[in-house]
Amino acid sequence: MHQIDAQSLIDPTALSKSAVAVVARLCENNHSAFIVGGAVRDLLLGKRPKDFDVATDATPEQIVALFRGARIIGRRFQIVHVRMGREIIEVTTFRGHHGGDTSKIAAKSNKGLLLRDNVYGTLDQDAARRDLTINALYLDPLQHLILDDLNGIEDIKKRTIRIIGDPAGRYREDPVRMLRVARFAAKLGFSVDPATQEAIGECRHLLADIPSARLFDEAIKLFMSGHAAETFEQLRRHDLLETLFPEAVDALDLEGAQELITQAMKNTDGRIARDKPVTPAFLFAALLWPAVALRSDEIVRAGNADGSPVNAAGQEILARSLQRVSIPKRFSIPMREIWELQPRLDKCSPKRAKSILALRRFRAAFDLLLLRRDQDEELSGAVKFWEEQQQLFPEIVGSQPPTEIPKKRRRPRRRKPEQ
Numbered sequence: 001m002h003q004i005d006a007q008s009l010i011d012p013t014a015l016s017k018s019a020v021a022v023v024a025r026l027c028e029n030n031h032s033a034f035i036v037g038g039a040v041r042d043l044l045l046g047k048r049p050k051d052f053d054v055a056t057d058a059t060p061e062q063i064v065a066l067f068r069g070a071r072i073i074g075r076r077f078q079i080v081h082v083r084m085g086r087e088i089i090e091v092t093t094f095r096g097h098h099g100g101d102t103s104k105i106a107a108k109s110n111k112g113l114l115l116r117d118n119v120y121g122t123l124d125q126d127a128a129r130r131d132l133t134i135n136a137l138y139l140d141p142l143q144h145l146i147l148d149d150l151n152g153i154e155d156i157k158k159r160t161i162r163i164i165g166d167p168a169g170r171y172r173e174d175p176v177r178m179l180r181v182a183r184f185a186a187k188l189g190f191s192v193d194p195a196t197q198e199a200i201g202e203c204r205h206l207l208a209d210i211p212s213a214r215l216f217d218e219a220i221k222l223f224m225s226g227h228a229a230e231t232f233e234q235l236r237r238h239d240l241l242e243t244l245f246p247e248a249v250d251a252l253d254l255e256g257a258q259e260l261i262t263q264a265m266k267n268t269d270g271r272i273a274r275d276k277p278v279t280p281a282f283l284f285a286a287l288l289w290p291a292v293a294l295r296s297d298e299i300v301r302a303g304n305a306d307g308s309p310v311n312a313a314g315q316e317i318l319a320r321s322l323q324r325v326s327i328p329k330r331f332s333i334p335m336r337e338i339w340e341l342q343p344r345l346d347k348c349s350p351k352r353a354k355s356i357l358a359l360r361r362f363r364a365a366f367d368l369l370l371l372r373r374d375q376d377e378e379l380s381g382a383v384k385f386w387e388e389q390q391q392l393f394p395e396i397v398g399s400q401p402p403t404e405i406p407k408k409r410r411r412p413r414r415r416k417p418e419q
């Protein structure tokens, strides 16, 4: 194992005391234990880690026996959550090789994977099955050492995203890794190693087999982590956006479409940077708006619009998008409301103004109108009209914050990689 002195590389005060305590307790009981993954990477980059994960050779049962407030979660991949004060440290047992022909593993769905996946392994094996070199660093916070067998530190210095092992084989094991490459390239501002990038060409079609619920989780990580605009660029660069939102890609040639989407993403990133609440409903509504507008035009041209063509288009685009990314109703309903309000906002009817202002989605719909106006000056009149109406009747609009925090499940399910 390649050992590196961590003293000069990592600020010890940035370490989570709870994570260090968990490692210490495991070590006192003759286990080996390390802080792993994103936390070590972020510490080396001088960033504050989101959370601290620990990997150990202790089994879930052995871990639970050592900590009060520890709970085993997950069926396919047993993880232990150790509660330390307000923090929860996720502790996993080293995972081993699943062996065999990886293409066969990917072709099969769950049952075959299930058994192979909970195979415990050594630290070396655990490192090799991680996705990126920069995510396969093991920090021993007691001896201040970093174990770096896969040259993660060098890749951090070179600012390179590199898949561990043969990229195509690793993508076949778990195609979501391609999205992770784009996500980390965007989040960290790193470049993607050529071999890691090239294999995406032959593997991106495999994302079609990933369950839409997992793709939704991934889409949230891609677009709601504060780097949506750059992630959008990365996804476009690697032709990965079409694996998630083919409808959005089909409409990108529409004049102003890319600019509108990029601006929506920048706004979301800005709000996250300022700790303001954001909702995926608005972001996905903007992402798919050009597709809705395009479809709505087609419906109008075909002359078969019974009710509102935007409503019909919105329903269609949403239905098609849900086949790939299962956006839950608590977001998709507001998305449709935001779309359906656009033609009503365009009309500027003084008679209807008050009732429209009072609608729950008025502020979000107005935000989308602002983005549309930036691409289409003809909408300036409508923006002015609604600005005046809001000033005239602030008490009506004031009842609803511009964008609200989505209702979160108390205990978010974690979907673990299919490998």
Ligand code: ATP
Binding pocket: 036, 037, 038, 039, 050, 053, 129, 130, 131, 132, 135, 136, 174, 176, 177, 180, 417, 418, 419
């Ligand atoms: P973030 O700061 O975004 O949470 P992270 O590196 O902690 O980044 P997670 O998604 O929390 O990312 O995953 C934790 C660790 O698990 C990763 O660092 C990586 O080593 C491993 N991992 C996660 N997903 C996969 C995957 N699909 N294939 C292989 N290893 C994975």
Ligand code: MG
Binding pocket: 038, 050, 051
């Ligand atoms: Mg993490």
